Ligand code: TGC
């Protein structure tokens with residue numbers, strides 16, 4: 001027999017190409033050497049350093065599945081291995097990258113004009129331009145189809161729209177140069193995508209205040225987008241896509257990235273809990289790892305991480321072969337976020353009182369994973385998407 005590897009119990013590595021393994025190694029090395037040493041302080045200070053995106057850009061980690069425009073053009077699985085490496089350190093760092101890569105660059109690549117692609121993608125791939133994705137509004141989260149943000153013809157500037165409305169809980173918004181905002185075109189009532197460039201906004205039309213004092217995802221920056229007659233040139237609207245298909249298509253890639261990303265956070269928690277349980281001694285000098293209840297917690301978590309990884313790899317392969325359905329993405333996003341959160345909450349118990357100290361990193365993963373279960377479609381919303389596909393009956397309304 002081969003030797004059992006607790007870090008990769010079902011040998012998922014065996015499914016990766018040599019190129020994918022090399023990309024994963026590069027990403028893991030960068031994340032462990034450059035991100036891990038700064039995450040604790042960043043989380044304490046609720047600080048996100050935008051230089052991180054430039055560093056990722058230098059390594060070709062941004063917009064990695066896009067072909068051309070300065071992007072690496074790798075497989076969806078390779079992209080997922082990058083998110084896994086980043087989220088092994090912190091979900092917030094993965095969030096900043098997902099928004100840049102999947103939601104904004106992915107959206108421009110899928111729906112933008114050639115001119116928009118050439119104008120934005122190469123600079124975004126280098127992390128020199130930062131993106132934000134504005135879909136959620138204060139009154140409309142799970143139900144973005146009811147959004148109130150509106151685009152009207154600009155009253156004084158010919159060839160421009162005027163955007164008004166508010167978006168909230170928007171990753172990267174306070175530091176973003178390019179904001180992909182979804183709003184209803186007044187003329188048709190249909191949702192369209194608009195690229196707002198901060199540098200071109202007259203004073204008082206665009207505000208992006210940060211949302212402070214979060215109790216999760218503190219190493220990423222989150223804010224609002226407040227628009228009061230923002231002038232946006234017609235050339236900055238996505239030309240053809242209308243309706244929720246636009247934002248949801250971007251979400252397919254980002255949700256996929258999360259499904260492998262959260263496995264990184266879970267694997268980090270397993271490794272930390274295993275080490276702790278081998279070192280900590282209770283009752284007659286026995287390590288905690290000696291006890292059956294502790295071993296079961298580790299066995300459950302390792303099993304769920306291994307199954308979750310294999311499922312996500314399968315969906316990634318189908319995605320690249322053009323055989324993916326959005327429901328598959330709902331399934332792996334929901335399952336992997338739920339199982340990562342559930343297991344990490346249990347693993348946290350192994351640390352006893354020390355779990356309360358941030359230096360053990362476990363509490364940070366728990367707080368972050370609650371957010372991953374909530375954004376990009378809360379898990380119950382994905383249950384309803386799957387339930388609709390199984391029964392043919394929609395139960396949202
Ligand atoms: P529904 O009738 O289901 O669909 C409306 C139109 O959209 C199309 N569509 C999709 N297209 C591509 N991919 C998908 N996954 C799609 N899902 C739906 C659909 O075919 C239809 O097209 P058409 O041409 O017929 O108009 O719409 P609904 O209003 O009933 O939607 C219900 C529901 C619950 C499925 C949807 O609203 C939903 O998924 N809600 C969750 C909201 C959400 O995910 N928000 C994410 C905000 S962004 C974010 O959280 C980023 S966090 C980033 C980070 O920091 O990492």
Ligand code: FAD
Nearest residue numbers: 133134135136141142169170171375376377378380381396
């Ligand atoms: P609600 O929609 O109010 O839902 C509250 C609860 O009710 C949930 O449990 C939900 O499942 C449940 N619920 C709602 N409707 C139903 C129903 N019909 N049946 C059963 N249960 C239901 N959004 C962006 O656009 N861009 C971003 O970059 C972004 N980044 C984020 C970063 C962070 C840190 C956070 C916390 C959120 C971010 N979001 C972003 C917003 C996120 O997508 C929303 O929070 C999420 O979609 C849920 O919406 P909501 O918070 O309004 O909750």
